[in-house]
Amino acid sequence: MQVIQVAGLAHSGTTVTDRILSCFPGVVGLGEVGQLWIKAENGTFDNSRCPCGETAPGCPYWGRILSRRHPTQEQFFRAVVESAAHGGQKTLVDTSKAMAGVSHYARLRDRGEVDRVVMLRLVRDPRGWVHSMMRRNEIAADDTTAIRGLFYRWLLGAIRLDRRAHRPDVEKIYLWYDKLVLERQEAQLGKQLGLPEVEGEFSLLNANQHAIAGNKFVFSERRATLSYDGRWLSNRHIEDVYATLPTVRHYYHEVQKLHLLTTGQLRQLPGTEMVRGHLKNVENPAHHAEIEAAIARIAVVADTAGDAPVAAQAA
Numbered sequence: 001m002q003v004i005q006v007a008g009l010a011h012s013g014t015t016v017t018d019r020i021l022s023c024f025p026g027v028v029g030l031g032e033v034g035q036l037w038i039k040a041e042n043g044t045f046d047n048s049r050c051p052c053g054e055t056a057p058g059c060p061y062w063g064r065i066l067s068r069r070h071p072t073q074e075q076f077f078r079a080v081v082e083s084a085a086h087g088g089q090k091t092l093v094d095t096s097k098a099m100a101g102v103s104h105y106a107r108l109r110d111r112g113e114v115d116r117v118v119m120l121r122l123v124r125d126p127r128g129w130v131h132s133m134m135r136r137n138e139i140a141a142d143d144t145t146a147i148r149g150l151f152y153r154w155l156l157g158a159i160r161l162d163r164r165a166h167r168p169d170v171e172k173i174y175l176w177y178d179k180l181v182l183e184r185q186e187a188q189l190g191k192q193l194g195l196p197e198v199e200g201e202f203s204l205l206n207a208n209q210h211a212i213a214g215n216k217f218v219f220s221e222r223r224a225t226l227s228y229d230g231r232w233l234s235n236r237h238i239e240d241v242y243a244t245l246p247t248v249r250h251y252y253h254e255v256q257k258l259h260l261l262t263t264g265q266l267r268q269l270p271g272t273e274m275v276r277g278h279l280k281n282v283e284n285p286a287h288h289a290e291i292e293a294a295i296a297r298i299a300v301v302a303d304t305a306g307d308a309p310v311a312a313q314a315a
């Protein structure tokens with residue numbers, strides 16, 4: 001059994017990525033697995049529908065997991081792995097934001113019960129992310145103060161995520177979400193993860209997805225292919241504010257480069273050494289205090305710029 005832990009900020013394409021991966025043969029997408037243990041233990045599992053059409057107890061994956069008690073989190077995650085294997089799957093995808101399962105999956109791997117644990121660090125263009133958040137929070141298109149606050153929120157979130165995802169014991173793959181969708185790199189991603197090739201046309205309608213917690217993948221119309229949401233391009237204020245935020249741009253570019261490096265699309269270009277240096281900074285806990293201090297300085301600037309409500313939300 002291979003476990004893929006998707007690591008990305010909310011509204012960064014984690015649900016869509018789960019959907020894409022679940023279309024490969026032998027893969028089951030189980031959504032935000034970590035959220036379900038407490039619910040399962042308290043017996044407060046709601047009867048919300050699984051994308052397979054069943055309620056949680058009737059789902060071939062979750063029904064089996066919920067039919068027994070799992071007093072510890074570790075037992076719960078083991079049951080999740082067993083259920084996926086029992087369903088004949090070779091790979092399970094977990095999109096939990098808190099990544100509660102990673103330690104357990106890694107331990108199961110060390111005991112030989114799981115073959116491989118991969119963390120898929122997903123990054124989406126912060127401009128697209130800011131636009132999504134603006135629509136969600138009904139922020140006016142020209143509210144540059146709010147836009148700036150959202151960019152800081154993205155940066156803080158990305159840094160926190162990278163700290164949480166810092167696991168030298170787990171293999172990490174960087175995925176640049178915009179590039180995946182724009183260039184339709186599904187096949188390349190599958191190859192990188194060692195997934196069997198999809199026979200015939202790749203269709204999102206073939207997903208084996210059982211995500212009970214987390215966002216449900218909803219198509220406004222049933223579509224088999226992805227399309228890129230480029231609506232942020234029509235708001236020039238987003239671009240204008242982005243141009244004034246070198247730290248945000250730098251962080252995004254570095255993760256982009258890490259994606260290109262880990263996929264072999266970037267080799268000897270100038271700046272590669274700098275990228276490796278930055279990776280060490282993000283991954284070396286000794287540097288985290290420094291990064292935090294830098295972020296604190298940014299937060300202070302944000303506060304004086306009138307971004308306090310957004311900063312508070314992010315905390």
Ligand SMILES: [Zn+2]
Nearest residue numbers: 050052059210
């Ligand atoms: Zn199901």
